[in-house]
Amino acid sequence: MLIDFIIRNYVALANSKLQKSGIKPYSLAYWREKRDGLKRFSSKHHILTPSYRVLKTAGADIPVPELKGLYDGVTLGSWTLDAESMTLLWQRLVAERPRVIAECGCGVSTVMFAKYFSLHRPDGILLSFEQDEKEQDRLNARLKELGLEKGVQIYYVPVSDPAKGYDFHLQGGVEALPGMTKFDWLVVDGPNGADNSRYNTVPVLQQLANPGAVWFLDDSFRDGEFAILEKWAALPGVEVEGIYPIGKGLGTGKFK
Structure with a gap:
């Protein structure tokens, strides 16, 4: 429908304007109000998500010099992390220098984290669940x-x-996996499945988080992931800071 096309492009433009005032996460209350306002004009799911046409970027064009050449022939932003989110994550990586990173869903982020280790943290460890x-x-x-x-x-x-996510219990529990250790960062971009499939990542992995460890959730503008953020906000020891107005929505918070 034409109205849905207009809304998708409006969302992309509005997020671009927010970025010009400084990249920061906006609260769930902010995005909830915005979502509810847009739903007066359309009942389409994932109404906060910009058009994927806008999000797609050739991997060769990623605006991070250190990552050039790693994604040639790859299209970012459709089934993968988008270039904006990867750029923000890279900037925070270099500034915060986490030593141990956990990620849910391997892919373009795995290569990025490995490159970060090679340049800035030769003692770094990546724990990737796939x-x-x-x-x-x-x-x-x-x-x-x-x-x-x-x-x-x-x-x-x-x-x-798919409604329950990773079967960590089949491995004897996440803490029983070889080489498992406490992490400083957690990036959730998997598993694929039902709307609730990513919920259990934070409550299960919370036991391995160092105090003050940060987490990120990709696709946070989707209805399912937005609902997951609202549930995480109710968990003891978990703080939800909000969603960055970039890409498909990059949710972020901390473990207390």
Whole structure:
């Protein structure tokens, strides 16, 4: 429908204007009010998400010099993290220098974190949880090809019920995985599945978070992820700061 097309492009333009006033996360209350206002004109799901046409970027054009050449032939922003979110994460990586990073869903972020370790934290550790064994094998091969495999551990964690997310219990619990250690950062961009499939990542992994560890949730403008943020906000020891007005919505917060 024409109205949905107009709304998608309006959202992209509005987020661009917010960015000009400084990149920062805006509260869930802010985005809830904005979402409810847009729903007066359309009942379409994920109404806060800009058009994917706007979000797609050729990997070769990523505006981070240190990442040039790593994503040639890859399209960012459709099924992957978008270029804006990757740029923000890179800037925060360099500023905050986390040593141990956990991620849910391997992919373009895995390569970015491995590159960060090679340049800034040679003692760094990446704990990556992946639901697809073929993707696990592909990323391991890609990292070896790039010479960036040092410190990276990709764990295969299946998903039998998309509504419940990763089956960490099948591995004897996340703490039983070899090489598991406490982390400084958590980036959630998986698993794929139902609207609630990413919910259990924070409550399960919270036990491994260092005090003050930060977390990020990609796709936070989608209805399912927005609802997950609202649930996380009610968890003891979890703080939801809000959503950055970039890409598909990058939610962020801290473990207290």
